[in-house]
Amino acid sequence: METGKALETSQRILDAAELLFVEHGFAGTSMRQITSAAGVNIAAVNYYFGSKDGLFQAVFERRAEPFAQLSIRKIDELTTNKNDYSAIEVAQAFMTAAMEMGSNPEYGGLVFVKLLARSYVEPNPVLKEKLPQRYGELTRKYLAALSHALPHLSNAEINWRFHFMTSAMFNAFAGNNVMRLFMAQPLVNARDPQLVAEMLMPFIAAGLNSPAAQ
Template identity: 50%
Template sequence: MSDLLEARQVDTATRILDAAEVLFVEHGFEATSMRMITQRAEVNLAAVNYHFGSKDALFQGVFTRRLTPLTRLAVQNLDKLEAEAGPNAPSVDAIMHAFVDAALDIAHDPKRGGVIFVRLLSRTFVESHPALRESLPRHYEELVARYAQATAKALPHIDSNELQWRLSFAFSAIFNAFAGNNILRLFVSDPVVNARDPRLIATYLVPFVVAGLIAPATAKGA
């Protein structure tokens, strides 16, 4: 009986996480109410409080259960890329593809969250909720450091301060794009941009990001 009870509890927690994940993507964290989550998961509020304690804790639970596979895969892609390059620095294009390819692999694997999680991850960075500000550095420390080091090695002529600016712009563009935000809809009634197809996004996104990273260095004092 205890094994059956434990299995039911795991199933309930998973249903809550799955429901919250979809709702956070569709409506954002602030606009998603606990009532919306309980209705979608078909559980009562007591079950949510039992498993997670609070909405903030639930948000962190949704985020962290999917984050590990993405960070692990992105670092593995970079490990492989650097091993193949040997003493040479991989190209910036290859470095950006290593990261974006990891996101695409997750986006096409429902068991690891699929496209829903990629959009949640991107939306999290765009909205930057306080619930994750303390936990993000712990989860992303190795990933950010590795990609920053690889890019610096590929662009030794770019000042470290300017490179940080470029990386900030580059990853902002990546996360915003995968979040499905189509800014053109504010200005064009029927834009041709398909902001819901991850592979199509990557096709146009990577060359754009790479062009910004490898652009001529800004003159000192400008």
């Protein structure tokens, strides 16, 4: 069991690494940056987390479980309280869970939203085994809800639309403003999660409710 000082040190390392991973990604963050930001030496990181891979996994894990449970609770509330619901309500349940987590400082606030987005946009080998285990129940419940809301679609198309829905959300929340490649001063503010959510939902709704592929 960690002492108070040891716990404080490990939390400081996690907090510093989280911010750096969000800003630079896993590959773009060096151990030197992490130790400098946390005010520790490399031996401390290795002692608590074993390696950079172990640290990345620990950073992700402390946010993943609360998000998974909240997402499941949101979809359970929707499917339990309503016999008929729309595909957009399913998408909103998922989005609401992310935004509620993002507004809670206990779970990292907006840093959490960007960390989650980074984790999906830039998948890391460390998480390949962990993600299916962590989000298996969540995925099954959302796929089932989409299948109920869109009964005219095949199982394959339901899976494709869930893939596109989550991909669009995670890419949007990553904070990367692609418009800067084409415009010097784009009107798109990709770093404002609330604005991203507001502008993204009509796009998601149109995609989910589009006719079946021919």
